[in-house]
Amino acid sequence: MTTAQRPTLEAVARRAGVSRATVSRVVNGSTTVAESIQQAVRQAVEELGYVPNLAARSLVTQRTDSIALVLPEAATRVFSDDQVFPGIIRGAAQELEAADKQLVLMLAGSPGGHERVERYTTGRHVDGVLFASLHGEDPLPGRLARLGIPVVCSGRPLDGVEVPYVDVDHVGGVTRAVRHLIEGGRRRIATIAGPQDMVAGIERLIGYRDTVAAAGLPELVAYGDFTRESGAAAMRQLLAAYPDLDAVFAASDLMAHAALRTLREAGRRVPDEVAVIGFDDIETAAYTEPPLTTIRQPIVELGRAMTRQLLRIAGGEAVEPALLLPTELIIRDSA
Amino acid sequence: MTTAQRPTLEAVARRAGVSRATVSRVVNGSTTVAESIQQAVRQAVEELGYVPNLAARSLVTQRTDSIALVLPEAATRVFSDDQVFPGIIRGAAQELEAADKQLVLMLAGSPGGHERVERYTTGRHVDGVLFASLHGEDPLPGRLARLGIPVVCSGRPLDGVEVPYVDVDHVGGVTRAVRHLIEGGRRRIATIAGPQDMVAGIERLIGYRDTVAAAGLPELVAYGDFTRESGAAAMRQLLAAYPDLDAVFAASDLMAHAALRTLREAGRRVPDEVAVIGFDDIETAAYTEPPLTTIRQPIVELGRAMTRQLLRIAGGEAVEPALLLPTELIIRDSA
């Protein structure tokens, strides 16, 4: 276990025959250092394999060069295969890599986890906090913002607090999807709505309601929680309650996938008798039977946009209170 | 932007009427402090909302209380919907939460990213490093280990270096799967192998080869890279080369899923004419047409086990050089 003593600024300074301050300047790219000295310092850094001690640096700069991504979802649901969270993670990681900052991932599913996140983030151990997919009315984003800690949420915070957020255009996407159904001649259009304690669930239902109402069509609603199991159950409810339905918009591809299967089991042909549209455009959507028509959301871009906003806030810039990313209707065979 | 000055140990000490050292002791749970003083300190901590500055702490303790999880995959592939990486992330997060340590996520797909990971990890900015799914012969794990930095890999490192690793029992799982096919009367058993620069791809192919060879059956091999697209292409190759095949083992569920569709398009009935078995047991596997027989791997547990090993190493314990987690054959309808 040779815990090789890592070289310090001091060591580099001695070797290059200059002061610590000068080495620090070179390392941090100050331009006010003579070229010859820069050379010498850089060589010493190279020879000694010097790497700055971030703890020492952040102690004096008051920055940590890391940001937290909080996934406040119950741990079991965070990584269902809808790829939403992985997509956000990936987008954030890409953008942070460019900014040379670290991504600290925190799951806040359990109550203990939530408390831990609170301690850590309020303790200013990160330069900013990204919240993915709030559940219910989490007071943490608002609290952090009030403490002056940069915060960006994915989706409008449900507790009405003024925190900058980025989201995809749920309503626009759903509107296009439902109109597509109507234009296809469907008149008994049902929906499998998402959980109503999440922005995505709420907004997608609004999009459905407004569009069918505008067309003078009835609202046929059942609720799920974005998972396949819940989608299957909701589809059965809909079939029982509205046996004459001729279309269904499911608020997630997972639920749509389950609906497809449930419809088949019930002997309904898709899309001939019942058209189905999902939301997300997960990879599997192209491989369902029949391939799923769905609304694509730019999920990686969501992660990137959130991160960019956060970095701007951390940099002292003012940012738009809300950013809406476009969604797109992907037409396959199910509708 | 009221960047509220956060309270320091000093402030707490003043308020409680004791020295900094005593506060530090209480905060760090030393037992050698009088009960009454502990009370006072705790109250002061509470009132001031004191949270320790981790940078300052780590500067003196030489620990960072954070560990890195490196995903050295190309960014575009890290988050395909096979759930492997999300599963590992989740397992690591769970275990680290229990240990009150932070998870720093690093993607090392691009060359620049890889260099960044190297700088960061060799710079001892983390107490240990977890490597998920090595690609090719990455020298970094070995180098870190030599520097005395705790390292654990998922899967045996391909450059033959002696780094502790945890993996699932690929060979055992595949052996059971292929035997199941043989017992079902299949005699022309093909495989869609995974990429041969990854342990998972290599080992799963070994499992197939050994088992068909032991049964005196021919090896019918095509290669993919675990993705659906590659699986479809490989399945077409196999059909062209071995039109009389009666079973196929795909080294990933995604490839198996694509194979299912390709077979259907080619007019082969599954499982009557061709049996199909996958590997992973992703959520979608239960929803394919027909539902996919596959090998389940405990992927979250893999993340947890890796993390536990790493924490033990960081704690100075000696650990087993390798740990193998059991896999399980899940029989559905496709074989």
Add this chain to the structure above:
DNA sequence: TTGTAAGCGTTATCAG
């Protein structure tokens, strides 16, 4: 049991 004081490795402020 508690307090004092010496660092930990940087950056930043001043002089020079």
Add this chain to the structure above:
DNA sequence: CTGATAACGCTTACAA
């Protein structure tokens, strides 16, 4: 343009 020197907030011998 460069070098002392003082923080930054905490832990930890060593004293008391």
